[in-house]
Amino acid sequence: MSTPARIAVIGAGMMGHGIAQCFAAGGHDVAVFDTFTANLETLQARIRKNLSDLGEDVAAADRVRSSDRLSEAVADADLVIEAAAEDLGIKQELFRTIEGLVRPDTVLASNTSAIPISRIMEGLERRDRALGAHWWNPAFLIPLVEIVETQWTSPDTLARALALHKSAGKTPVHVRKDVPGFIGNRLQHALWREAIALVQSGICDAETVDTCVKASFGRRLAVLGPLENADLVGTDLTAAIHKTILADLDRSAEPQPYLLDLVTSGRLGMKANQGFRTWTLEQKADLQTRLLDHLKDARGRDRDLHAQVILEN
Ligand SMILES: NC(=O)c1ccc[n+]([C@@H]2O[C@H](COP(=O)([O-])OP(=O)(O)OC[C@H]3O[C@@H](n4cnc5c(N)ncnc54)[C@H](O)[C@@H]3O)[C@@H](O)[C@H]2O)c1
Secondary structure, eight states: OOOOOEEEOOOOOOOOOHHHHHHHHHHOOOEEEEEEEHHHHHHHHHHHHHHTTTTOOOGGGEEEEEEEEHHHHTTOOEEEEEEOOOOOOOOHHHHHHHTTSOOOOOEEEEEEEOOOHHHTTTTSSGGEEEEEEOOSSTTTTTTTEEEEOOOHHHHHHHHHHHHHHHHTTTTEEEEOOOTTTTTHHHHHHHHHHHHHHHTTSSSHHHHHHHHHHHTTHHHHTSSSHHHHHHHHHHHHHHHHHHHGHHHHOOOOOSSOHHHHHHHHHOOOOOGGSSSSSOOOOHHHHHHHHHHHHHHHHHHHHHHHHHHHHHOOO
């Protein structure tokens, strides 16, 4: 294992507690700060429950401490990850304050979902040590973390952020430009746009869209990425298919009318029991359970594969 680092996580919510858990499970010391003390009070219990559900050593939670003082949480940190509210003003203010409290070599990272990293970090005196670290929910089950470089990020900052996330058992990738949606959400929402267009234009209903994905290329996606798939079938075949269908795909530059109509009519999805589809309580609970079981199985398989590679080397 690499030398334990000191990690500070800002925000003890859905993402913050999972991020803290991963670094602690990777052997690092973690301090978590939140302005809402109730979330700090439940932090240990939430992390212990996750670890126990995964069949992992709950003692990792001992490496996580809560703090209601920002200065104390970030003092001496090697890496600060901000997972507070998705609000540009709050994030800018946090980083401006944090900059005055940390060592000169501390890496500063934001886990924003969609705010450009350069906007968040533009007011800092030392923008070279700042970047994005976009985790996915649940943080302890989804391996990917997109490490987003801005025009100011130094190579050393980038290398340290990548290494620290790797040491926490994550799969960090380097995003070379600070573009909206980074990589994962650009790909995901390109698919969602076409999915909505298929329903909007009456080609099929929402259930059929989801069946088509889950019963076909969705099965392969976890082991065969789109460009691996293009190589598998051949770039010549890929080009031929694109010649036929690309011009016909949706190119909306705004949310589509069908989606906006769902929103304005209150069909907000599972929280309203109606969205693209209608949801009963049982259906919602069943889907949540199947998703979590699937993610846990996948994580178990990843760990088996990792253990096998270590044994073979
Ligand atoms: N939930 C997701 O799927 C997801 C995925 C990737 C990234 N993100 C991003 O991660 C961040 C956190 O999201 P979340 O889902 O954990 O939200 P959340 O509401 O569950 O947690 C946010 C926490 O930040 C705290 N907070 C708010 N302002 C603060 C401040 N000024 N200082 C310290 N703590 C503060 C809140 O009290 C809360 O505990 C957001 O930027 C979000 O967009 C979320």
